[in-house]
Amino acid sequence: MNEMEFTLYILILPLVSFIILGLGGYKMKPVVSGLLGSVLLGATTLLSYATAFIYFTAPRVDGAFAKMMPYNMKWLDFGGTLQFNLGILLDPISVMMLVVISTVSLMVHIYSMGYMHGEKGFQRYYAFLSLFTFSMLGLVLATNIFQMYLFWELVGVSSFLLIGFYYTKPEAVAASKKAFIVTRFADLGFLIGILLLSFYTGTFDFDKLCSCDPALFSGAIQASFLGYSVISVALALIFIGGAGKSAMFPLQIWLPDAMEGPTPVSALIHAATMVVAGVFLVARLFPVYETFAPDVLHGIAYVGAFTSLFAAAIACVQTDIKRVLAFSTISQIGFMMVALGVSGMGSHEGTGYMAGMFHLFTHAMFKALLFLGAGAIIHAVHSNEMSNMGGLRKHLPVTHITFLIACLAISGIPPFSGFFSKDEILAASFSFSPLMGIAMSGIAGLTAFYMFRLYYRIFWGTPSEHKHTPHEAPALMTVPLIFLAVVTCVAGFIPFGEFVSSDGLIYEIHLDPTVAITSVVVACLAIGFATWMYKKGSNTMPDQLATTFCGLHTAASHRFYIDEVYLFITRKIIFDRISTPIAWFDRHVVDGFMNGLSWSANRVAYLIRGFQSGNVQQYAYVFLIGTFLIVALALSQYINF
């Protein structure tokens, strides 16, 4: 066990980087600070790979990889019964997360040296990136739920700093605030959940909790709260915390706005790391959910499925490329939640757990690739709007190919990585209930459609006018793209089930041919439909649609009527009747509720201001009334009305 002590440096290095850059960064040249951050993170990444290698090549105990705790020191004794520890927990999912986080973070560090070149506050940016990476790594390595909560909050703070990096931009400031406040509200649930869970079980340790010892949980099962057992309530509250970070409905409102931050930050935070913290949390406590609150787990599956559908529908009508990606992220995290929610324990029952983790892994890679690609595009055309793009494939060859690979992966086309993980999720959904399976397959098709709509509108279609000819990004930016694209091509062939599974035993991934073929056919149909609609660059604005109608009318072919039906269904029914109201509901009702909360707090404060008049006689009056009320309150048992 001692050989793993070096894992401590995985946490120390980014922290050191943050301290050096945070305190002394402003004296450094920007290039030096960028290099320093990247080199230290490179070392962290190597250590993470070494950890993964040593961990996964170590002999198995009873067929499963042993949990290791290279560090676990007592930190605080609380009231004799509870104890907080600080430590490092290595198990298959935390080691996998180490690899994901350090890889994506390293790519973002390198990429940012090109993308953020010449920005004001470059050193500050790198300091924040290091802080974020440190917090995220600390979150996944936590040995107990309390330590996780500490890092969880630190992740929130550092993402607040990163989203609001362009502090002169009011939208960015508003977005960072929104992200922080919405997730804080969710964390409130998390904290209460932790309090309940630890109060009844007397421990914070994941190790003890996940052993699912009935003696430990007997109190929590017997006690009831509002008709549910305390354990269900606590686990549901903990999930709310996860739902906030992972942008599950109805807490997803912060994520699209958070796109105001620098694009590499979106790749790091909003694709690969912070947003999957909620998935990680559920996976970490999965045995507890599975044993004591299967109902909550099913609830998670339904929330995930609904969010997934909802976000996919919105993604079809967005025109800002980063927002399309944001909604697609929400939708894909929904897939992971569904996978965990439908999963059981044990080899075949546990497909969902394995699939969720597998999808987390592959999605992190290809979604980071998509965001970094989007960054390269924005870098080239200085706009986020699709209408300012089109025909970019000639100007940005590397970005084009890598982006296409990522689109194929997310759409679930073999042999790219997304196919394998998504297929396992679909298989798990079908074995849960056919309806769930069909719904998730449909959403997968929708995913393929909107991703290719995005792809064609950026790289094909009519080129728009540019002041300067768009040019390919510098090597600092393209190298991370190529690296991630290679990973996306090969990651599907990793025998993931050998490393991560619900019970730790080897799980053989076998493709279910019916599910696989159906999903590929659905994806291909969706891509074909998107190709036909967007490849030619017949612009989709309503007035241009009208002229298209005239042209097609003279063509006098049967295809015309089918086209119209298709267009009617997509434009009038799916887009106008479903997506727009959903978007409206999101904008007005869900956002409005959150805004209303802050507005009413302000309003009440304004109304009661008159009480504080500065008049000392009035103070004495209030004082006296207060005293009488206090006395009356104390005497209330003697007062009968």
Next chain:
Amino acid sequence: MNYSNFLYMREEISLIVLMVVLFLYDLFAGKKALNFFQPVACVLFAIHTALLLLPRGVGEAFGGMYQFNEINIFVKSILNIGTLIVFLLSSNWLKSEGTVHKRGEFFFLTLSTLLGMYFMLSAGNFLMYFIGLETASIPMACLIAFDKYKKVSAEAGAKYILSAAFASGLSLYGISLIYGSVGTLYFNDVPAGITGDPLQIMAFGFFVVGLLFKISLVPFHQWAPDSYEGAPTTVTAYLSVVSKASGAFVLLTLLYKVFGGLMDQWQAILFATIALSITVANLFAIRQKNLKRFLAYSSISQAGYIMLGAIGGTALGMTSLVYFLLVYLFSNLAAFAVISIVEHRSGKINISDYNGFYQTNPRLSVVMTFALFSLAGIPPFAGFFSKFFVFAAAVDKEFYVLVFIALINTVISLYYYLLVVKAMFINPNDAPIASFRSDNYTRLALIITTAGILVLGVASNIYEYISSISYGM
């Protein structure tokens, strides 16, 4: 008479000697020697603080009039540390033209209030307690009105003394009723006489108002924003931390030791005042523009969190309350250290004046951010742990509704603390407060407080020590 009784009053005697020495020094020293008044006072006080850390026994003196135990000494040490930091902060202000000639007075008055608080803490009798309370209150009014040529300061002093007199009057009325009903004023004997009849409950209700006033819980808080705003910033710091800490702890010991028989009543009172304080003060804080007033409301709501520790009546509650006081002291004084140095250098005190502060004074902004994050209870700063412990202590005794109200309020408080952080880091300003270097006293104060904010949450042995000397009902 047994003179060995006086040996038990070691810390009071040490403080009185210190006061006399400083008084004589101020009176007879030549002009040159007076230049060293500030360092000499600080060093002597630091020695006094260190003396208190020496171990000692537990017991009573003067027939139970005076009691001492380990937790009392520990709280006195907390007050000492707070006072020491306030002394460090005062150097800038005391050097200015209008105050330099009454520097000695500032120290003498501050130490007098501290002596009063010592008496309150060690009292074993209601009369002793009342003398302590008045000794702490009357010089405090002089301190608030210290800049007497400034209208706001004089007005703040007048408001304080009027409100304090009013509170003392009600409290004294309560004490006289207690005496009438129980027939004794000794803390050791009163509990046996508490039967819970309506007269005693009414007496208790009047009595407790005096302390609720001192820790400024709603609805006895209205003097606080005016006095905090008008008083010299250093005095405000002292008022909001040291004075409040002593009041909170004395209230807790009285509730535990003397009024244990009226637990249902005082739990109801605390429940109502805590819920009101946290909520009302939060709502007011949102709209404040003046930073001192803003911190006044913030400290009213913090007082609510502090008393959350006491409501359960357990040893756990006492531990969490004392720990909270310690953390609150460092966090709040760090914020006041920044405010007072900025006020001294630029004369600016509004939140909007701090726009763009990070560009010119990055280190001070970071300290301020740490302080505010700690007050808001964001991990990993110490304030998170102290909040967590008081919540846990209240949950332990099943005050779920109250904890829920408090939790909701932490989210609201986060909003207004962040407003200040946002002003410093994000809001643009064409003419931000000019960059300046702090003097060594302020720098030392900033280092001590920042270290406290960062280390206290992690240093578990402090919490464990408090836990080992706490007691429940």
